[in-house]
Amino acid sequence: MLSYLILFAASFLAATILPFYSEIFLYAMLNQGHSAALLVIVAALGNTLGSVVNWYLGLYILRFKNRRWFYFKDKQIDKMQRWFNRYGQWSLLFAWLPVGGDALTLIAGIMKVNIVNFLILVGIGKTVRYIGVIYLAHLTHGWLT
Template structure:
């Protein structure tokens, strides 16, 4: 399995990043680090991971906008407690809370709540992409710093 992931490098990162923001309880950060350790371009890895994860978040947004309770509970496995917590954050900070859509536990519900509250799609996409891009950029920077300090 690891060989299959690394053989398709950036495509694997895109798919893993997308899925990590939607249905599956996955993380994509570890694979970004693996690709960086293999010498793949930091700019490419950050861009691909950010795009995949942001599009996955957009899927959650669309489910919130047009989906129903079945999609939330069965497909995304977002329970009422998670959704209420996300609504509290969203009501407190407004759409700016979407900068934190990368956080575990509240990130996916934030995107769903944003869709159900009909946040304008452009605003949603911009804030989510900035937040997710900052996370991947920070991870890449720390990884590269660690590599250079070991050399």
């Protein structure tokens, strides 16, 4: 049970703006013979809920844009918003990407995407990602046979 909690926490942290990788824990647990289906569920749930942190930050982040310490410039925010408006909520299916995925979830909060739509789209993308990771592990190591 503890190992599943660690996987959940690692997956949660990996979805936030913190640099963290959950695949290492997933791979190790798969190597120990844990259920692939349960690993996907735990990792996807943790990763999706971690993305909610970014969404929530996005809801309130623009309140601080006039502060000297604020990271983003107005041009960057405008560019992100135009990009999101162009590709829409469906782009959240790609929130699992290692580069740009966390930014997508933050932008979704800035754009006030409905939380239910957010959870569905991000959840689908992240679940498919973890299924892919397990599938690749199967291809390279013959697990799941």
